[in-house]
Each structure stands twice: as C-alpha cells, then as structure tokens.
Amino acid sequence: MIIWIQKAISFAAFIMLAALGELLSERSGSLNLGTPGTLCVGASVGFITAFNYCKSVETPNMFELLVLILLSSFAAGAIMGIIFAFFTVSLRINQNVVGLVMTILGTGLAEFLSVYFIESTTGNVRCDPAYYLFTAKIPFLSDKLGIVSDLLFNYGFMFYVTIVLAVVMMLFLNRTRAGLNLRSVGENPGTADAAGISVSKYRYLAAGIGSGISGLAGIYCVLEFKSGAWATSDIITIEAFGWLAVALVIFAMWKPLNLLWGSFVFGICYWAYLYLPNLLGVKMSDDLTRMLPYIITIVVLIVVSLRKKKENLGPEALGLSYFREER
C-alpha cells in the first residue's frame, strides 16, 4: 500500500508539472493541444544535453549539469510554446489544429533529435550523474521519520519544486495584478483589450512560459520516473502522459491547487493495475484499469457541466482567437 502511494506520488509529480504549464496557457485562453509534443521535446533535448555534457567532460560539475539540463528543457519547451502562440495569436489560426500539428512536430522532432545526437536506436541509454542529481534525497528527512519519510520525503528535488510552483501559480493567478490581467485575457479578451491589457503579450508569455514548464516536466519524467533510462521508443509513452496532463487540467477545474490532489488521484489510477487486484483479491485486466484516468476525467467533465457553476467551466474564451476588429 505504501509503495502504491509512493509510486502514485512520483507519477503525480511530473504529470502535475506538465499540467501546471498547460494550466497557465489555458487560463490565458489558449487550449494548447501541443503539450504532449512539448513534453517529448523537453525530455529529448534535456536528455541529449545531459548525455553529451557527461560525455564531453571527465568529472561533470553537478551544478553546471543541473543548470544545463533545466535551461535546455525549459528553452526547448518555450520555443514550442512560442511557435504555437505565433500561429494562434498572431496568425489567428484555430488552436485545435495548430496544437495537433505541434504534437506531431514535437514527437517527430524529439525522436529525430534523439537518434541524431545519441546515435543509438536500440536499447536504453543512461546518464547516471544526471540521474543521481534528480533522485538525490534530503539527507535527514528521508530516512529518520518512519512512514512520514517514506511518503513525503522520498523524492528528488523536482517534487518539491513542483509543489512550490503550484502554490506560486495559485498566488500569481489570484493575488497579483498580472495574474488578474492574465485571467481576464482568458475570460474575455475584448474587455481586457478595452481596459488596455495587451492580449497578445499575455497569451505569448503564458504559452511560452507554460510550455517551458511542460518541457521541464518531460526531463523530470525521464530522469526520475523512468529512472534515468532513455530510449527513443519511450517517446510514445511520454506523449500519452502529455494527453493525461491535458486531461488533468480539466480534472482540476483550472485551479492550480486542485492539481495537487488531482494528480495524486491520477497516479493512484495509473498504478491501480499493479496493486488493486492484490488488495481486493480479484483478477483484473491491466488494460481495463488503465482506462480509469480517462473515464474519471470524462466523469469530471460531465459533473462539472452538470453543476453549471460558471467559474468551474474553465476560461470562457478558451480555444478562441482574438481579433480586435471582430468585436
């Protein structure tokens, strides 16, 4: 049971990070379906950077390595987001269409770069220094507190970064002027524009930073959840995680703090196929239990629309391009 919760939390953490990025851009009115692609590119670029850095120096400097990994993943993700924003905000093309193309581009590019720079299409490649870096645990807290250590302090630093980021994003969206502007751009760009808020600026920034965060989630997934092993064939799995992250944003009703428990529910569901049959003493097909996260998301979608509470339905202008002259 404890292992189940542990695994669920480590799964939850990177899905949540990806969802945080998506949430930011959705609150500004951009439904970025390119997130799965962004995740793949972030993972691929981040790992390539780490791998080649470790190969090029005798003893890798841990700090340099960390900065390089985080920067490259974030930048790769942010570029994807900015391309998305260019097409949807500046050129006003339909967001669904651009998002799907970005996912095709992202998965393709991730695979291509991985084969091109790592030159191994078969089997796993490892970059151990980076793996240790991401899984290093807090010394005292992680082993001296019994069950509390097992459940709460058994993870690498990104876990805590993610949680802090969720809180920061909540504060940003609800307590700051910029956050208010961002939300207004997502709810009603026409009104925001009339109030002198630059719709394009906010949407560009939200998509860029949001996708950057999703890119970080990609490398986080590889280095902690996948235990630091990289294989080009993993990209398909990462893409599927990306769609889960999109689902998670809806599940959390576009609120950062809901992501905390929402992602945990997803994590429990994801691993249910391993542990649930044993606990209940029944045999279940893992293919069917793996459906759970998607079914739950649909149920949430329906329940949310049943309640007809407006603030739970997501940003009102979600998915719509804004053109001043069409008001």
Next chain:
Amino acid sequence: MSKTKEVKAKEPLFHIVARDVMHPGASFGIRVAAFVVALLLSALFVWVTVKVDLITFLKTMFRGAFGMDKVFEAEGFENAWTALLSSYMWATLKAAAKLLIIAVALGPAFKMRFWNVGAEGQVIIGAMAAAFVMYHYSTMPGPLLLLVMLVVSILAGGIWGLIPAFFKTKLNTNETLFTLMMNYIAMKIADYFYNLWRGAKSALGMINQTSRAGWLRSLWSGKDAAWFRNEDLWFMIIVLVFTVLMFFYLKSTKQGYEIAVVGESHNTARYAGISVTKVMLRTMAISGAICGICGFLLVSSQSHTINSAMAGGFGFTAIIVAWLSKFNSFTMIGTSVLIVALQNGSMLMANTYSDRGFSPSAADVIVAIMLLMVIGCEFFIKYRVMFKHSAKEAKA
C-alpha cells in the same frame, strides 16, 4: 505665419485588416507559395542535418511518394497491374484513401463547429466491433458475416460519436476534451481484446488466417479477374463513393443546409426552427458511423486483425485535412494524397540516409513543417497586412 502643427500619433508599423472574400485564383496562389516555402524549409532541414542537396531531396521525396518502382518483391511482374500494386505509388494511394475517409467523416461535424477530435477512437471501436464479430461468429456464411460486421461497426462508431454529442447538447460539456478522452478508452478496449485473444502467443496475427471468414476477399471466387479480387482497390472505391456522397449531402440536402446553419450560429438555427439538438446528435452519429465503416474496412480488407495503433494517428491527421479543405470532400482528396505523399517520401529519405542518422521520425517533422506553413498561409488569405505607408496611400 501660422504653422499648422502636425500632431503625430504613434502609428504601429503595420495593422491587420480582415479581407472580403479573396479571389479563388489568388488564394490558390498563396497556398502553392506556402507549399513551396515548406518544401524549401524541409530541404534546409535535411541539408543541415544529413547534407543532402535540394535536387536529391526532391527526387527522393517524389520517388518515395509516387515512384512506380517496386517496393517489395511480388510474384513476378506479369503486367502493368501487378507492377502498380507493388509500387510506392500504390502504397501512397492506399494510405491516402484511409486518411480520406476519416477526413470525410469529420467534415460534417466540423462544419457544424463540433470539434470531434475523437475520430481515432471511433475508427478503432468500429474496427474492434467488426473484429469481435469476425472472431466469435466465424462460422456464419461469408456475405452475411460481412454484413453483420458492417452493421455492428456502424453502430459502434455511431454510438462512440453520439456519447459526447449527447452530453454536449444536454449539458454543454466541452466536446474537444470529451472526444479526446474517448480515444484512449477505445484504445484500451482494443488492447484488452488484443491481449485476450492473443493468449499466450507473442502477437495476435491475422484473425481467421486459414478460413478467411470475414475477409473481404472471401466474397469472390478464383475465377474473377485479378484486379477485381484486389481488396485495396475495393477499399479505395468505397472511400471515393463516400467522398462523393458526402459532398452532395453537405451541399444539396436539407440536412446539409441545417448543419451549415447550426455551424454559423445556434441562435439563427433556433430562430429558423431547426432543432440544434437533433442536428447535432444526427450529425455526430453520421460522423462516428463513417469512422466505424472505416474501421470495418480496415479489419475486413487491410489488416485482418486489430491493435490499438491501427488508425495510426490518422484520426488526428484527418482533423487537419478536413480543416484545411474547408470541409469540402473533393478538396480533401488532394489534401490527403499530398500529406500521405509527404509522409511516404520522407520515409524513403529516412531509409536511404539512415546511416547518417536520418530516422523515420523525420517524416513527422517534414509533415509538420508543411502543415504549419499551409495552415499559416490561411492568415494571408483571411487578412491583409497594411504597412504604414500603404495605409496612407489607401487613405489618399
């Protein structure tokens, strides 16, 4: 000497104006230009990564897409027909037909502004239903079995499309996300049956390999002509029939008109006495049903088996095809051939230059570059960019 002081407002470098309807020739020209730019960009990408020059790139792409040389060793080249069957050209046409029928299915839903991104799942569930009948009732007489498979596929696809539509009409649930999730549920169902039927074997293989029950080719006898016995050909013909039917359904029937009105504005539709709920449910049932038929065709005439990847991402690509073609089924023919041609051309590039690190995934990159350029050029068709000086001229 009074000088009129000119007040200078800070003018932006350019501003954007919506166009009236553009001349069809001009918009076609813009699209062609976008296509050329995309090819050049792809060539640049290829040159930077594997140092292949433009001409070789174009030649290889063309050969991989439309080349008439043989892809695999068929049983001797008896005539032009068998030569065609084993060519790159045929592979492209075959895949394009698959993409086309899904795009055709999506057409009416998108025209209604219903974002059905669930085609992938609707195809898989249709295929799944057909395979289920094929697996469990293989003793039924051939034509009857195929008929039952067809009906079950239509029902399965239709229901898969109806579920999100039902919640959209009743509760206004977001259909994009709903249909997206339905894809994954369909895939997991397919995985479940795949593993169930596979049993201890390493792969499922073709269903009814020996009896060929439920295979389209079980319908004809050995006496029929070679071309007549070709399952791919029938697949293409059926797809083309649907393409033509869908064109006229949308253009010349009352139901097609209702779809257009609902797509423009729900309120207008209500005012005109059109039941939005009814139109939405009906259209999504049709859209899902055609996806289901695609699934049936895939199982009965192409793969003869199931797996969760059998739609091959075409359910998503078809969305882009339908959108690019402005829901016009005839335009979709060209668009789907073009996209598949790019994909197959890039695949040949990948096979030829794999030693230089050019992997098959580059096909996705090249297709994505093309799609971005082509959808990006829509902007220049819809809007006009006015620069400072040209704006002044326009005023004067």
